[in-house]
Amino acid sequence: KRRGHDGHDDKDRQLDDFRAAPESDALTTDQGVRVDDTDNALRAGERGPTLLEDFHNREKITHFDHERIPERVVHARGSGAYGHFEPYESLAEYTCADFLQEPGRQTPVFVRFSTVQGPRGSADTVRDVRGFATKFYTRQGNYDLVGNNFPVFFIQDAIKFPDFVHAVKMEPDNEMPTGASAHDTFWDFCSLQPESTHMLMWLMSDRAIPRSFRMMQGFGVHTFRFVNAQGRGTFVKFHWKPLLGVNSLVWDEAQIAAGRDPDFNRRDLWEAIESGSCPEYELGVQLVAEEDEHAFAFDLLDATKIIPEEQVPVRPIGRMVLDRNPQNFFAETEQVAFHTANVVPGIDFTNDPLLQGRNFSYLDTQLIRLGGPNFAQLPVNRPLADVYTNHRDGYGQQVIQPGDSYFPNSLSGGCPAHAGSGDLSGVFRHYQESVAGEKVRVRSESFKDHYSQATLFWNSMSDWEKAHIVEAFRFELGKVTSDEVRERMVGNLAHVHGDLAGAVAAGLGLPAPQPDPTVPSLSSPALSQENLSAEGIR
Numbered sequence: 269k270r271r272g273h274d275g276h277d278d279k280d281r282q283l284d285d286f287r288a289a290p291e292s293d294a295l296t297t298d299q300g301v302r303v304d305d306t307d308n309a310l311r312a313g314e315r316g317p318t319l320l321e322d323f324h325n326r327e328k329i330t331h332f333d334h335e336r337i338p339e340r341v342v343h344a345r346g347s348g349a350y351g352h353f354e355p356y357e358s359l360a361e362y363t364c365a366d367f368l369q370e371p372g373r374q375t376p377v378f379v380r381f382s383t384v385q386g387p388r389g390s391a392d393t394v395r396d397v398r399g400f401a402t403k404f405y406t407r408q409g410n411y412d413l414v415g416n417n418f419p420v421f422f423i424q425d426a427i428k429f430p431d432f433v434h435a436v437k438m439e440p441d442n443e444m445p446t447g448a449s450a451h452d453t454f455w456d457f458c459s460l461q462p463e464s465t466h467m468l469m470w471l472m473s474d475r476a477i478p479r480s481f482r483m484m485q486g487f488g489v490h491t492f493r494f495v496n497a498q499g500r501g502t503f504v505k506f507h508w509k510p511l512l513g514v515n516s517l518v519w520d521e522a523q524i525a526a527g528r529d530p531d532f533n534r535r536d537l538w539e540a541i542e543s544g545s546c547p548e549y550e551l552g553v554q555l556v557a558e559e560d561e562h563a564f565a566f567d568l569l570d571a572t573k574i575i576p577e578e579q580v581p582v583r584p585i586g587r588m589v590l591d592r593n594p595q596n597f598f599a600e601t602e603q604v605a606f607h608t609a610n611v612v613p614g615i616d617f618t619n620d621p622l623l624q625g626r627n628f629s630y631l632d633t634q635l636i637r638l639g640g641p642n643f644a645q646l647p648v649n650r651p652l653a654d655v656y657t658n659h660r661d662g663y664g665q666q667v668i669q670p671g672d673s674y675f676p677n678s679l680s681g682g683c684p685a686h687a688g689s690g691d692l693s694g695v696f697r698h699y700q701e702s703v704a705g706e707k708v709r710v711r712s713e714s715f716k717d718h719y720s721q722a723t724l725f726w727n728s729m730s731d732w733e734k735a736h737i738v739e740a741f742r743f744e745l746g747k748v749t750s751d752e753v754r755e756r757m758v759g760n761l762a763h764v765h766g767d768l769a770g771a772v773a774a775g776l777g778l779p780a781p782q783p784d785p786t787v788p789s790l791s792s793p794a795l796s797q798e799n800l801s802a803e804g805i806r
């Protein structure tokens with residue numbers, strides 16, 4: 269095993285300060301006292317009781333007793349790697365984000381790939397969404413792009429997330445099933461929540477069983493906002509594209525791999541990096557001018573919709589290479605804390621109700637998962653940018669901040685001060701979007717169209733891809749014990765395409781369903797370039 273740093277990049281050099289690399293291999297206690305014997309506890313006579321005063325024995329067992337922390341509430345199983353990102357060109361026209369200004373300038377990254385549903389010890393090759401989370405250690409602070417390998421999501425509003433996850437996770441009484449999402453509660457929820465239909469099309473496709481993390485796309489999913497130095501905003505969707513191409517397993521392979529090698533994807537990533545076959549991904553963006561916010565048949569704030577690439581092409585802006593495995597799974601891959609609200613100057617949010625909820629959830633969960641408010645000081649989470657706050661105390665505080673910690677302050681002379689009206693370059697300022705409205709719990713009309721883009725997805729598939737989707741629906745729904753749920757789900761599919769619904773129904777021994785005429789469908793002629801301003805498509 270490697271010890272000490274390779275001087276790889278700034279992040280690696282920073283991590284080196286935290287790596288245990290002692291001069292000798294003599295065992296010590298936590299207090300640095302050398303230990304005489306770590307195999308035999310101190311006892312009163314050869315056959316006597318163990319003595320409490322054996323502090324090494326107590327410390328060793330106590331530390332072991334406290335080794336486990338809660339696993340992530342979702343995305344518990346994951347694999348991480350370090351690397352770097354470099355832009356192809358300056359994006360200064362759209363964003364002042366420091367790491368996107370200079371072609372070729374490298375920014376260190378840490379990426380964690382994950383499954384969503386299973387616990388930490390579950391198999392890699394289950395049918396599931398994959399997480400694709402990237403932490404950019406930029407000179408102006410950490411930026412996290414916390415994405416998935418599908419460009420859409422199951423729900424439109426984060427308030428539904430606890431319900432969704434409860435339906436997806438194991439049953440509360442017997443903790444089954446642990447593998448694929450084939451069970452009554454998941455399909456009950458999705459059949460009653462037709463906004464999940466577009467995502468279900470992706471989930472039943474081969475995209476949900478990637479052959480390798482090196483051969484998987486990533487998407488930021490939400491519409492975000494770039495902001496340039498003049499304060500002009502541009503809507504942006506992020507896309508990662510693997511240079512090895514997108515490759516999937518077929519279902520039988522996935523099931524065999526889950527049995528024979530549950531670490532199939534994890535091993536593949538680790539071994540590829542160890543052997544120097546370092547995975548590369550291209551970052552692309554879809555850019556939409558602010559004046560085109562309402563030019564689409566769907567709402568840009570609706571995370572169950574894509575922006576079709578025929579409408580707004582993906583523009584490649586840079587590449588990422590993953591070239592270094594972590595040295596300690598727990599310290600790095602387990603303790604890494606991604607958060608959609610970790611943004612840097614030049615990148616901001618939109619009012620996507622799913623994103624807004626995420627911006628609350630990640631920090632909240634990490635406060636319990638990582639034991640208090642100081643987890644940003646953990647080596648993997650530590651920014652390369654200087655950190656100087658007025659936060660104080662809390663579990664695990666590792667910074668010795670001299671003097672007082674309040675602002676304004678005329679006594680200490682050295683407390684962190686906000687930028688105020690001083691030099692604002694490199695300072696994060698929230699985008700000054702105009703907002704007006706009544707407090708309501710309704711969403712805009714186009715949020716009710718749950719099927720048009722599911723149909724678009726189905727129509728874009730080749731025959732063999734369609735066959736795999738039909739087989740997947742038949743397999744998964746075949747496990748559902750409630751006839752009512754199966755019928756309702758197949759009824760929803762009738763709105764996607766008659767061929768799909770008919771084929772799935774036939775496989776389940778159900779009559780071919782007819783679409784319900786009362787269901788809203790805004791099936792969009794809209795998406796035409798005439799709807800966009802001249803600058804709309806970049």
Ligand code: HEM
Pocket residue numbers: 339340341342343346380381382398399400401414415416420421425426427429430488489490571604605606622625626629630633634637
């Ligand atoms: C974890 C992506 C929606 C709450 C994650 C991770 C990813 C991810 C990639 C794993 C991060 C890691 O590797 O450590 C997404 C995407 C979403 C989405 C792309 C939709 C577009 C949501 C929503 C919520 C949520 C709506 C809550 C309202 C969480 C929580 C974790 C998590 C609590 C665990 C974080 C931790 O313990 O560090 N998500 N997620 N996610 N997500 Fe999401």
